[in-house]
Amino acid sequence: xxxxxxxxxxxxxxxxxxxxxxxxxxxxxxxxxxxxxxxxxxxxxxxxxxxxxxxxxxxxxxxxxxxxxxxxxxxxxxxxxxxxxxxxxxxxxxxxxxxxxxxxxxxxxxxxxxxxxxxxxxxxxxxxxxxxxxxxxxxxxxxxxxxxxxxxxxxxxxxxxxxxxxxxxxxxxxxxxxxxxxxxxxxxxxxxxxxxxxxxxxxxxxxxxxxxxxxxxxxxxxxxxxxxxxxxxxxxxxxxxxxxxxxxxxxxxxxxxxxxxxxxxxxxxxxxxxxxxxxxxxxxxx
Numbered sequence: 001x002x003x004x005x006x007x008x009x010x011x012x013x014x015x016x017x018x019x020x021x022x023x024x025x026x027x028x029x030x031x032x033x034x035x036x037x038x039x040x041x042x043x044x045x046x047x048x049x050x051x052x053x054x055x056x057x058x059x060x061x062x063x064x065x066x067x068x069x070x071x072x073x074x075x076x077x078x079x080x081x082x083x084x085x086x087x088x089x090x091x092x093x094x095x096x097x098x099x100x101x102x103x104x105x106x107x108x109x110x111x112x113x114x115x116x117x118x119x120x121x122x123x124x125x126x127x128x129x130x131x132x133x134x135x136x137x138x139x140x141x142x143x144x145x146x147x148x149x150x151x152x153x154x155x156x157x158x159x160x161x162x163x164x165x166x167x168x169x170x171x172x173x174x175x176x177x178x179x180x181x182x183x184x185x186x187x188x189x190x191x192x193x194x195x196x197x198x199x200x201x202x203x204x205x206x207x208x209x210x211x212x213x214x215x216x217x218x219x220x221x222x223x224x225x226x227x228x229x230x231x232x233x234x235x236x237x238x239x240x241x242x243x244x245x246x247x248x249x250x251x252x253x254x255x256x257x258x259x260x261x262x263x264x265x266x267x268x269x270x271x272x273x274x275x276x277x278x279x280x281x282x283x284x285x286x
Contacts, residue, residue, distance in 0.1 A: 012042035012043075012045065012046050012057075013038075013041070013042055013057055014057075017057045017058070017061075018038060018041065020061065021041065021045065021057075021061060022041070024061060024064065024065065025080070026234065026237065027210075028073065028208070028210070028211075029077060029154060029208055029210050030208070030209060030233050030240070030241060031077075031080065031081075031210075031232060031233070031237075032233055032234040032237055044076065044079045044080055045060070045076070047079065048060070048072070048075065048076050048079065051075075052072060064076065074156055077154055077155060078155050078156060078157045078158075081154070081155050081158075083123035083124055083153075083155065084123075085123050085124065085126045085127065085171075086126055086170065086171045086172070086174055087126045087129065087130050087133075087167075087171055087172055087174060087175045088134075088174040088175050089126065089127070089130070089174065089227075090227060090258065090259055091174070093225075093227075093256045093277070093278045093280070094130060094131065094134045095277040095278070096256075096275045096276075096277035096278035096280060097131070097134065097135075097139075097223065097256075098134055098135065098138040098139040099275070099276070099277055100275045100276070101223065101254050101275065101280060102115065102135075102139055103141070104252070105222045105223065105252070105253070105254070106141065106144075109145070111144045111145065112144070112145065112146060113145060113146065114147075114148055114220075115145045115146070115147045115148070116147075116148045116150070116220055116221045116222050116223075116250075117131060117148070117149050117150070117222060117223045117224075117225070118149075118151070118152070118218060118221045118224045118248070119131060119225045120152055120207070120209055120225065120226040120229070120245075121152070121153055121154075121209070121226055121227070121228075121229035122152060122153050122158075122159075122162060122204070123153055123155075123162070124158045124161045124167075124171075125151065125158075125161065125163070125165060125194075125202075125204075126167070126171055127151070127225060127227070128149055128150075128162070128202050128204075129165070129194055129198055129202070131225070132149055132198050132201060132202065133183055133198070135147065137179070148203070149201060149203065150203045150205070150221075151202050151203070151204050151205075152204070152205050152206070152207035152209075154207065154208050154209070159205075159206055162204055163199060163204050164193075164199075165193050165194035165198070165199045166191050166192070166193045166194075167191065167193075168190050168191055168192075169190060169192075172184070172192060180192065183195050183198060209226075209229075209241050209244065209245075210233075210240065210241065212244060215244040215247070215248065216247075218248040219247070219248055220248075220250050221248045221249050221250065222249075222250055222253045222254070223253060223254045223255075223256070224245055224248065224253070224254070224255045225256045226241075226245065226255060226257060227256060227257060227258035227261070228258035228260070228261070230257070230261055230266065231258065231260060231261055235266075238265075238266040238267075239266060239267060242255075242263065242266045242267040242269065243267065243269065246267070246269045246270070246283055249283040250283070251283055251285045251286065252283060252284075252285055253282070254273070254280045254281065254283075255270065255280065255281045255282075255283075256278075256280055256281075257281065269283070270282060270283060270284075271283075271284055
């Protein structure tokens, strides 16, 4: 998941309303919007207010805050995020996963034991499917262990698309054509669908990583991918999220961040591990 970079003149919300909305959204989702994103925020909020027939922002904020179902907040969040990614993005970390990290994870484990990998902020699914294909194609011990793949996002619409597994050519541009032919079915000139076995192999779920109650459902993870997401949180949000990822990981488990993200600026809980292919961050043994 990523956030947009719209530019333009601010309109709509007053300064006080904008501050109130950003504080509310940050508390509920961890997403942090600065003044530079004001045009984008104004536009999305105005669209949702019109959709539900609310004329006054404070009335709309109360709807977001107190609606028991949370439906309107979910619809707004879906409009506040932009999800653009592609298969085999930042491949060096997938190289590191199958060339080194997973061998460390399973060291000393009995064949048949579980290996749990989580793609947090999975957007439309390119990352978890890329992980699955890389394991199948390149990890020599893939058949020795019971591998569980989890994928989550805060946007319900992109999760539906991820589970459907239909992609256009742009998403597949970095994938070798023989793998496209092996794992996808061509639907028409523009669209491909990933094979049913892979769609069924991943546990997709709607998760707000700023919510400790939801994050408590994830424990015993061996590897977490959370790439290009935390850079859009504020400092406090990043510290809180990385602390919850720490709790979700097994001892000696790894977390993978995006190329522009550094754990050293977020948390001191993890140990940086420099492998030939990439730097990962590891939860200490104790």
